[in-house]
Amino acid sequence: MLKFILRRVGLMLLTALVLTFVVFYLTNLPPNLEKLARSEGSVRMSDEAVADWIDQNGHSGSIYERYGQWLGIAPGWTYTDEKGVTRGRCFDAGDDPALAPRRCGILQGDWGYSTFAKKEALPYLGGMLASTGWLMLWVMIVMVPTSLLIGVVAGMREGSRTDRVLSTFSIASTATPEYVSGVILVALLASPVTGLSPILADWGWIDGKSLFLGAASPDNISFWSFALPVMTIALYGIGYIARMTRASMTEVMTAQYIRTARLKGVSFGQVVMRHALRNALIAPFTVIMLQFPWLLNGVVIVETLFNYKGFGWTLVQAAGNNDINLLLGCSVVAVFVVLVTQLISDIGYVFLNPRIRLS
């Protein structure tokens, strides 16, 4: 078991290293650096000025060396201009280079300066992640029980009417990406001119113009502002997890030991609760864990749609403003989330499944 975990962690670190290098390479392509130079300097910079800016800000040199600097295994760059002022990766202009650490990269906890947020990238990202954490928490609270319930009820009696209805619902929900369900939900529930809100306002049941709010903010977490974003993200995942749970449940329900229990005279409810459920929930656990990367996509779309300032919103802004450090930070977080959930799902699967654990 320990060897298995160690091998997985090693593979994970290798993956993370390759992925961050790819992101670093793609964000540091010459056209991207030119764009950065023009947005940081001035739009009307001449080509020579752009080249100088890139050179003076540590963006020239071999890509491997710069990646090493970013990672924190190579010494940070320094540049002394003609006035004798020295700037560098690890200290502000005018500070004494001798006092600054030689290496400062992601390993030393220095994620660089975000040109979009005008702050250090790490604390900024931390705050944004906390906001997204709240959103994710509620998504999980809504999504997991709902989808498991739908899957178990549908898979309990395969081919029954309940099964058909719930399966159709699951298919429909997997066919609705977040940007579609978000738009439909807002039009139905959060628009003062269409859907339910004008009718309810007409009857005097709601005070404001719309039932739910069409925008959300991390400072003001309430049912009325969170319901729609959470529903939007959860809906896409519910269908998928429910289908997996249903498949696993139908498989278990046809197993020999279930028939034995039924023939012994155990009631149907008891069979489902006591015998079937535990085995049927092993597969969905893996699926739920592997859903995290998908949720990350959903988060980006929903935060853009509802203007919720969290991780996904930051990713879009960082990419749109070509903020290299922030975008790299976002990818580190994203890749980390994906790899850790993969690891947990693998280890969890082994733990949950006695057939593998005991052999």
Added chain:
Amino acid sequence: MENLGYAAILGQVVQQFVPVWIALVVTFLVSISFKRKLGLYGKLFDSPVGMIGFGIVMFWVFTAIFANQIITFDPLAQFSGMKNKPLGTVLANAEDGQFGWFLLGGDHLARDVFSRMVMGAREVLKIAPAATLFAFMVGITIGVPAGYFGGWLDTVLSFLANLVLAFPVILLFYLLVTPEIRETGIPVVLAALLFLFPIVFLCVLFNARFFTDPPKRNLYVGIVLVIGLWAYSGLAFNMDPLNDVVSWVWFSVAGQDTVVSGGVAALDAAVGAEIDSTKQVTRPLLFDDVWSMSPNMLNVFVSVVFVNAPTVFRIVRGIVMDLKARDYVAAGQTRGEGPWYIMLWEILPNARGPLIVDFCLRIGYTTILLGTLGFFGLGVAPDSPDWGSTIDDGRKTLTLFPHAALAPALALMSLVLGLNLLADGLREESLRD
């Protein structure tokens, strides 16, 4: 003329779709009457779910085909006085011969939502099935040997596939689909790599089957190579050699300045893509390239294939690992059949059931991905009528004028739903065998 009520709007919309209804009825009548002779496709018509799914999918396919007849206005044109107008509004200052109403209202730039939605179907269906097919070619070409041979080949390929899968899709799109990336030529390199797979796949496929019969083998492989490499140079490098050769011959016979057509550059300008001004200078063209893709579209296409291929790889690998333990594979090995023959002519046909089902699901997923790209404004022309960008445009005025975003949203949802139902029906029917 006055504004239309909801019933009248519905009537008009149904009337606009007449070519689609006719095509649908013909398709269903022909298919149902010959369903016993049509294999898996025919069996689809035994399953109500599959039939509904197929109907929805074909509705959008025919809509894409007949889009020019269905649209009521130019999807890119703006009409004064029609900004954010509700459903069924009469066209302000209509001229003779123009359609009288904006059936599904106007958007924030006073364009007709209905026509844009219809044209959007064409934009989506131009890319999604082809991109999925390419992803399958790539996934099968590397997945079958990985599953069959196992060992270090499998380890390396699986590691690479997991690498791509570990990227959140949106991050990958933000890195891969940008104008800056197009400058560096990375999409062309990726295209050069990914577009090779179908040619390699088909060559190996025919070679494995016919290598005992060289004339036949040479014929098939030759046809694949000629057509494949012709399409390859046209699609990946935007250099259709046929066009170059014919144009070169034409110009050397008739003189340089007789005919200079705009070629692809003019075509791009017409659809609102970026104009590649260098093309006209370096390549005097006689006619438009047979195989060509605008840089924008190539970028989107390649990224979508790149995102989808690893998942297909995993599925194919899993199926092959399962099937290679079967008796008929052992029998083939005992007969002395080559590994490629066994892989491509014995295992692959037996894997077709799950692969066809996944193909339908994956077209739906690709449609969602294309919508995501449009939603974030990546890789599409600013006024492109594709559904993703139309939803993105509409969401800015969503709470006040929801119709502009709702129409494409419902269209996209129904297409993906149709594909999912179709896949479900196919799965049911193929399991019944």
